[in-house]
Amino acid sequence: MAASEIRAASGRHIYGYEVLMPAEVEERRRLRARPDFPWIARQAAIHLATAYRGNFLLTRVLNDRGRLTLALLMLQMHFEPAGAPGLTVGRLKAEAVALDICSPGRVGAILAAFRLLGLLAPAPDADRRRRRLIVTGRLLDVHRERWRVMLKTLSLVMPEGEAGLARLDDDAFLGPFVDALLEPLRRGWRPVYDIPELALFVDRDGGLMIAFGLFGTAPTGAPATVAGLARAYRVSRSHVVDIVQKATEAGLVRRLDPQADGRSGVVAEPALIDAMERLIATALARQASAVRHALKAVGG
Numbered sequence: 001m002a003a004s005e006i007r008a009a010s011g012r013h014i015y016g017y018e019v020l021m022p023a024e025v026e027e028r029r030r031l032r033a034r035p036d037f038p039w040i041a042r043q044a045a046i047h048l049a050t051a052y053r054g055n056f057l058l059t060r061v062l063n064d065r066g067r068l069t070l071a072l073l074m075l076q077m078h079f080e081p082a083g084a085p086g087l088t089v090g091r092l093k094a095e096a097v098a099l100d101i102c103s104p105g106r107v108g109a110i111l112a113a114f115r116l117l118g119l120l121a122p123a124p125d126a127d128r129r130r131r132r133l134i135v136t137g138r139l140l141d142v143h144r145e146r147w148r149v150m151l152k153t154l155s156l157v158m159p160e161g162e163a164g165l166a167r168l169d170d171d172a173f174l175g176p177f178v179d180a181l182l183e184p185l186r187r188g189w190r191p192v193y194d195i196p197e198l199a200l201f202v203d204r205d206g207g208l209m210i211a212f213g214l215f216g217t218a219p220t221g222a223p224a225t226v227a228g229l230a231r232a233y234r235v236s237r238s239h240v241v242d243i244v245q246k247a248t249e250a251g252l253v254r255r256l257d258p259q260a261d262g263r264s265g266v267v268a269e270p271a272l273i274d275a276m277e278r279l280i281a282t283a284l285a286r287q288a289s290a291v292r293h294a295l296k297a298v299g300g
Contacts, residue, residue: 223265
């Protein structure tokens with residue numbers, strides 16, 4: 001898909017990276033031009049895959065685009081100044097529909113799960129007609145874990161990495177940081193508009209983490225197994241088989257033939273490696289931009 005403004009069949013405008021974030025385009029190109037960038041990108045993938053593998057909340061709660069974006073919206077509402085509407089079920093449903101993230105029914109199901117897991121809690125409100133919610137420290141910690149992985153990787157190449165790491169526990173910093181991360185999404189951008197190869201992964205339960213896992217082990221040539229991927233990211237084998245089958249048909253992965261290859265399993269093809277490197281370069285450029293915005297907002 002071209003990185004420009006397009007009108008979708010639904011009538012919504014779709015925006016590519018170069019339209020909404022031109023200042024980051026050159027940053028992304030500089031990152032990818034570094035001789036060590038393939039290694040840097042793999043470190044990010046390996047550490048993210050490891051973080052998800054060992055964390056129930058990451059693997060089961062924040063492992064697809066819809067849930068992750070919805071959780072960022074919760075954080076944005078949570079960090080609004082006193083007197084603002086704050087986080088409510090109705091408001092979150094309206095935002096999710098307006099941004100084409102998911103249906104109102106799915107928002108309700110996710111909110112119920114988040115409350116059950118202690119990620120959200122009811123908040124007192126002077127207006128008794130409004131049932132506000134607040135984000136708990138548990139959900140904040142889940143996000144900090146993800147951000148810490150990316151900022152540590154960013155610190156290898158840009159000073160914004162260390163600056164962001166130093167402020168991750170500061171709620172005054174996190175508010176504008178989240179605002180900046182969400183801003184292009186609010187304006188119509190989605191990573192898959194620029195990296196369409198990953199579309200078959202990003203909206204599947206655990207799909208992107210399967211892609212990260214395959215990408216991270218690509219240089220070793222060690223194949224992943226369907227059973228291992230299912231176990232690591234807490235999805236069914238049949239679910240992994242379906243993702244792998246579609247990725248094989250798209251030329252993104254290859255299933256090894258024990259007779260021809262002497263071993264079995266799944267390995268990443270060059271097309272998936274290239275797509276993942278583009279995704280990580282985009283994510284790092286986005287993180288750097290969000291750190292700069294947040295530091296400016298707090299006077300750091």
